[in-house]
Amino acid sequence: MNRFVFVFLLSILIISCQDIIPEFNGEESFTFLEKQCELGPRYPGSDEIELCRNYIIDELKKSGAEIQKQEFTSIIKEQEYKGVNIIASFYPRMSRRILLGAHYDTRPWADKEEDASLHNEPIIGANDAASGVAVLLEIASIISDKQPGQFGIDMVFFDLEDMGEYGNNTTWCLGSSYFAENFTEEKPEKAIVVDMIGDSDLQIEMEYFSYHNSPDLVNEVWNTAKELGFSEFKPKITNMIYDDHYPLICAGFNAIDIIDFDYPVWHTLEDTPDKCSPNSLYVVGQTLLTIIYSEK
Numbered sequence: 118m119n120r121f122v123f124v125f126l127l128s129i130l131i132i133s134c135q136d137i138i139p140e141f142n143g144e145e146s147f148t149f150l151e152k153q154c155e156l157g158p159r160y161p162g163s164d165e166i167e168l169c170r171n172y173i174i175d176e177l178k179k180s181g182a183e184i185q186k187q188e189f190t191s192i193i194k195e196q197e198y199k200g201v202n203i204i205a206s207f208y209p210r211m212s213r214r215i216l217l218g219a220h221y222d223t224r225p226w227a228d229k230e231e232d233a234s235l236h237n238e239p240i241i242g243a244n245d246a247a248s249g250v251a252v253l254l255e256i257a258s259i260i261s262d263k264q265p266g267q268f269g270i271d272m273v274f275f276d277l278e279d280m281g282e283y284g285n286n287t288t289w290c291l292g293s294s295y296f297a298e299n300f301t302e303e304k305p306e307k308a309i310v311v312d313m314i315g316d317s318d319l320q321i322e323m324e325y326f327s328y329h330n331s332p333d334l335v336n337e338v339w340n341t342a343k344e345l346g347f348s349e350f351k352p353k354i355t356n357m358i359y360d361d362h363y364p365l366i367c368a369g370f371n372a373i374d375i376i377d378f379d380y381p382v383w384h385t386l387e388d389t390p391d392k393c394s395p396n397s398l399y400v401v402g403q404t405l406l407t408i409i410y411s412e413k
């Protein structure tokens with residue numbers, strides 16, 4: 118082969134490798150966040166959470182995913198709640214799998230409001246629920262258009278994450294606990310939960326349980342973000358956060374949480390779309406896409 122032909126072919130190869138990772142659309146993802154919020158507060162037992170389930174399922178159907186509803190019941194404060202985890206599988210015949218998770222239920226109580234008379238008001242949950250779902254729905258639309266080379270993807274939209282009592286870990290993350298305890302298939306290579314990643318002032322530190330259970334996966338995500346120039350991912354280990362990744366870890370998954378827990382309006386009526394930004398969704402979404410489309 119002549120040297121020029123070789124260089125020409127090599128440059129085509131390099132260009133096509135660079136081309137392999139699609140672009141995450143932060144603006145479109147943000148519309149998924151806004152649409153969830155327009156439904157109103159989406160807490161367990163409300164009509165709005167049922168509308169939200171239907172909304173998520175309708176969006177997933179557009180992506181041609183195989184969809185399953187995993188139903189369960191939980192008793193919270195002596196009341197029975199019906200929970201539904203929504204599970205979507207893309208390219209189910211691919212043996213190497215990545216699981217992505219986010220909760221879609223919102224907290225029925227704005228109990229971090231300073232004014233105690235507001236504590237029984239339900240929150241809109243733009244960041245605390247809608248942001249994670251919004252990133253997953255945008256990824257769903259992208260992977261249905263272009264199959265990743267190495268991985269099939271499973272998404273789980275968890276219910277009943279946010280009905281817990283502060284300081285009592287077993288009262289949170291009921292949907293992911295049910296999912297993890299009833300999971301009988303071969304475990305995915307990687308499981309990544311996203312929660313509260315829409316904050317306009319995005320700063321994502323390495324969550325403690327994630328790092329201690331799955332340091333390689335944490336490093337892969339943070340290094341990927343660094344290579345993409347996303348300084349929002351901070352290489353610093355932070356507090357333990359009991360989120361939907363924790364029941365997965367207990368069940369033996371290689372699972373981590375991507376969460377920005379420094380959100381001043383957490384569990385208040387101020388958790389609204391204006392506190393969130395398309396760019397924050399983009400930063401997290403593009404990092405996840407880069408891992409999904411990785412050839413490793």
Ligand SMILES: [Zn+2]
Binds near residue numbers: 224245279384
């Ligand atoms: Zn919450």
